[in-house]
Amino acid sequence: MADGRTGHxxxxxxxxxxxxxxxxxxxxxxxxxxTADPDRILRDMAYGRAHHRAVHFINxxxxxxxxxxxxxxxxxxxxxxxxxxxxxxxxLVESHVGKADKRERHLYLTEDxxxxxxxxxxxxxxxxxxxxxxxxxEAVAGFRTVLEAMMDSELRGAYxxxxxxxx
Amino acid sequence: MADGRTGHxxxxxxxxxxxxxxxxxxxxxxxxxxTADPDRILRDMAYGRAHHRAVHFINxxxxxxxxxxxxxxxxxxxxxxxxxxxxxxxxLVESHVGKADKRERHLYLTEDxxxxxxxxxxxxxxxxxxxxxxxxxEAVAGFRTVLEAMMDSELRGAYxxxxxxxx
DNA sequence: TTGGAATGTCAACAAGACTGACATAAAATT
DNA sequence: AATTTTATGTCAGTCTTGTTGACATTCCAA
Numbered sequence: 393m394a395d396g397r398t399g400h401x402x403x404x405x406x407x408x409x410x411x412x413x414x415x416x417x418x419x420x421x422x423x424x425x426x427t428a429d430p431d432r433i434l435r436d437m438a439y440g441r442a443h444h445r446a447v448h449f450i451n452x453x454x455x456x457x458x459x460x461x462x463x464x465x466x467x468x469x470x471x472x473x474x475x476x477x478x479x480x481x482x483x484l485v486e487s488h489v490g491k492a493d494k495r496e497r498h499l500y501l502t503e504d505x506x507x508x509x510x511x512x513x514x515x516x517x518x519x520x521x522x523x524x525x526x527x528x529x530e531a532v533a534g535f536r537t538v539l540e541a542m543m544d545s546e547l548r549g550a551y552x553x554x555x556x557x558x559x
Numbered sequence: 560m561a562d563g564r565t566g567h568x569x570x571x572x573x574x575x576x577x578x579x580x581x582x583x584x585x586x587x588x589x590x591x592x593x594t595a596d597p598d599r600i601l602r603d604m605a606y607g608r609a610h611h612r613a614v615h616f617i618n619x620x621x622x623x624x625x626x627x628x629x630x631x632x633x634x635x636x637x638x639x640x641x642x643x644x645x646x647x648x649x650x651l652v653e654s655h656v657g658k659a660d661k662r663e664r665h666l667y668l669t670e671d672x673x674x675x676x677x678x679x680x681x682x683x684x685x686x687x688x689x690x691x692x693x694x695x696x697e698a699v700a701g702f703r704t705v706l707e708a709m710m711d712s713e714l715r716g717a718y719x720x721x722x723x724x725x726x
Numbered sequence: 727t728t729g730g731a732a733t734g735t736c737a738a739c740a741a742g743a744c745t746g747a748c749a750t751a752a753a754a755t756t
Numbered sequence: 757a758a759t760t761t762t763a764t765g766t767c768a769g770t771c772t773t774g775t776t777g778a779c780a781t782t783c784c785a786a
Contacts, residue, residue: 406691406699412684413619414722415691415703416593420612421714422706423590424633426583440741445587452580459763466591471743473765495752495763517579523708524573524582527701532573534694534701536582539589541690547588555581607772625734638774640735662733662782 429515442467442475444512447501450485451509452554455498457490464550484508596682609634609642611679617652617666618676619721624663631717651675 405411430444449464450456458476462469476499479485484505490496501509524532540548572578597611616631617623625643629636643666646652651672657663668676691699707715 403696406696407688409684411699412687412691413680415687415699416683417619417718417721418703418706418710419590419593421718422709423586424714425710426586428711442742452584457763458765467742468744469764470745470766474742477765490763493753493763495750497764513580516583517576519709520579520582521574523705524579526708527705529570529573530697531701531704532578532582534698535705536585537694537698538690538702539585541693542589542686543585543592544595547591551584551588554584605771609773626732634773635775636734637736637776641773644735657733660733660783664734 425519426516429519430512433512433515438478442471443479446472446475446479447484447505447509447512450499451501451506451513453557454500457496457498459496461499464554466547479505592686593683596686597679600679600682605645609638610646613639613642613646614651614668614672614676614679618668618673620724621667622665624657624665626663628666631721633714646672 427441431441434440434444445465446461449461453460458469458472462472465472476485476487480487482504483502486500486502487497488500490498527535540551543551594608598608601607601611612632613628616628620627625636625639629639632639643652643654647654649671650669653667653669654664655667657665694702707718710718
């Protein structure tokens, strides 16, 4: 199989070390582009990528608890807490004590928080939209398939749950 | 077009805000998986992701200059320098003053450096290989197409140059 | 030859991740 | 009722990795 094909005509070229390396480098460079636009916006404010992530997922799942967010973001509570504290102080996020379980804090975006989220999303979506449009529907489907296969299993669970919570 | 299709049967569903958001979240979660395995290895040593990146691209283009690496990695020279210094001190990277231009430093991996690179690559490749295998060749092609479209133009240049320098 | 541009180094600082220890309140269990 | 577990928050300290600023060396061109 020196030509990278099996006897059944199925191409395995995409599994050579060279192809894998190209995939790895593509992922590296693309992720830079992926975060570049929101990063630029955030740099001018006193915020960073961590704030973007928090705001994104609070917008995504309003009323989510701190613990929930912790699992999704994969950081320590101390780290998240620093970010949440500044967002709450600046009036972008509201924290409400849980009704059923008073230990929990449920997180919501304020109007200002929603505005920031929108601004950041718009910037990021514009780039993704352009990339998706250029690449076409089949490429996008493949893109999603590979990304899902690349996730850790617990994260894939979190991702799927979010994905299926479309309203 | 409420059904997300044009009159020409071309699906535009992949460009709805909802689809874009799913793509964004897929990218976020997948990147965590992408870096998880090498990160685990690096945590046990005194190194981080920045060291991995440096070692990867020095291995990729032996004899590259600091400035070259700077452009690829997209960090400040001061930041890269700290990483390179530790790698050189630890005997993983060698820095040779340029013959033609003595201002330049040409970077090479030592035997130990190559061994580390191999170890990290193997871990990362294993995951990508599994993901590629599960997703199949068409999905992988789509994945690459979308990632390339997502890069900043200058980075796409760097990526393409690397890609085409296969020996 | 002199002044600017390119290259790289050192120092100091900031963001954002981490661990560990501890406090509080509420829920769950015994 | 007492105890343990869970959810959250906070303080202190560390690490990685980014940043700017200042500076030395080298090359090249006016």
